[in-house]
Amino acid sequence: MSFSLSTVFRPLTRAVTYTRWLHQLIASVAGTLAGFVHGGTFRSTGMEVWLWIAVLPVPVLLAAALIPAVRRVEGLQAQLLLTPGPQGPEERAGTGISTSPSLSWRDRGRTAGWLLLRLAVGVPVSALTVQLPVLSFAFLQAAAGHRTHFRGLPAIDAPHGWYALLVPLPLVVLLAVAVWAGSLMAAAAGLLLGPSAAERLAVLEARTERILEHNRLAQELHDSIGHALTVTVLQAGAARAAGSPEFTDRALAAVEETGRQALTDLERALRLLREDVPHPAARPVLADAERLLESARAAGSTVRAELSGPLAALPGPVSREGYRMVQEALTNVLRHAGPVPVSVRIAADADALELEVRNPMPASPAPAAVGRGLRGLRERAVLLGGKAVAGPDEDGEWRVHARLPLARLR
Incomplete structure (x- = not known):
C-alpha cells in the first residue's frame, strides 16, 4: 500500500509537474488578451468566458504559425518548461524537441497544430485552476454553515457539516488533471515540435x-x-x-x-x-x-x-x-x-x-x-x-x- 501511495504522490514532489502546469496556464494568455480586445468578453457568465478565450485567438495563432521563428520560440519554451533540467547541447538534443525555425510548410503545419493543441488543453486547465479551488472554498463555507453562491458555480442553499468531506475533492481533481495534461503536452511536443526529416538528416x-x-x-x-x-x-x-x-x-x-x-x-x-x-x-x-x-x-x-x-x-x-x-x-x-x-x-x-x-x-x-x-x-x-x-x-x-x-x- 505504501508503494502505491508513493507512486500516486510522487508527481506532487517533482518540479516538472509545476513547470508543465505553468506551461498550460501560459496557453490561455493569448485568449485573455484577445478577450480584452474583443470587448464584452468578460461580461459573459459561467463557461461562456472560457469558450471565448478558447475561440478568439485561433486566427491569430494560425497566422503566427506561418512565422518561422515562432517554432523556435515554442521549442525553447517547451524544452524549458516541459523537460526542465540541464540545458546543454546534448541535453537539449535528448529532449526530442527542436529549437530550429520552420523550414518548410510541413513545419508550419505542425507548429499550427501545436499552438491549437496548447490552446485546447491550456484553456480548460486554466479554467479548472480558477474554478476548482473556488469550489473547495464553497464546500468549506457550506461546512461552516454559510450559504454560498460564487460566480460560475451552482449555489449551495442548504449548508451542512458533511460538505467538509468534499473540500479536498476539487483540489485532487485539479492536481490529477494538471499532471495528466502535462504528460500529454510533453508527449505531443516530441511529435509536433520534434526535428523534421530535413533536420534529422542534417544532424546525421x-x-x-x-x-x-x-x-x-x-x-x-x-x-x-x-x-x-x-x-x-x-x-x-x-x-x-x-x-x-x-x-x-x-x-x-x-x-x-x-x-x-x-x-x-x-x-x-x-x-x-x-x-x-x-x-x-x-x-x-x-x-x-x-x-x-x-x-x-x-x-x-x-x-x-x-x-x-x-x-x-x-x-x-x-x-x-x-x-x-x-x-x-x-x-x-x-x-x-x-x-x-x-x-x-x-x-x-x-x-x-x-x-x-x-x-x-x-x-x-x-x-x-x-x-x-x-x-x-x-x-x-x-x-x-x-x-x-x-x-x-x-x-x-x-x-x-x-x-x-x-x-x-x-
Missing part, C-alpha cells in the same frame, strides 16, 4: 562528418607517427652498427627533425579533436615532399626522385592527401624492406596527379604487419575519385601507384 550528416574527420585524423596520425617511429628505429640501429661519430651525428639530426615534424602533426590533430583552435597548423603538402625524401635517405635508403609538374599549384585536398600517400609508401618500404634503393615519381599535369614508389623486394620478406596503412592509402585515393594499387610487378619490385584526377577539382 554532421555526425557523419565528425566521424569521418576523426577517422581521417587517426589515419594521419598513423601515417605521421608510424613514419617517424620507423625512421627513428632504423636510424638508431644504423648509428649503433656504424660506430662512426660522424654518422651518429647525422642520424641524431635526422631523428630530431623527424620527431619534431611528428610532434607538430600530433599537436595539430589533438587541437582539432579538442576543437579549441580556430586556425590549426597547416598540413604538409606535396611541395614539402623533399622532407620525406630526406628522411628516407637519412634512414639509409638511396632515393631516386622524379618530381615534375606544378606541384605547388595542386588543389589543397589532393596535395595534402598525396603527401600522406607518399609518406605511407616510404614508411612501408623502410619497415618491411629496410634501407633499400627507392624510386619515387611524383608527376602532375592538367588532368591528374600520379604517384609511384618502387623498391626491390627483400630476399626474405618481413611478416606482414597487421595495420591499415595500405588500406588507408587506397581509401584516400577513392575519396578523391582516383585509384591506388600496391603489389609486386613483373620486374620483381614492390610498386605503389596512385592516380588522382584533377580536372573536376579545378
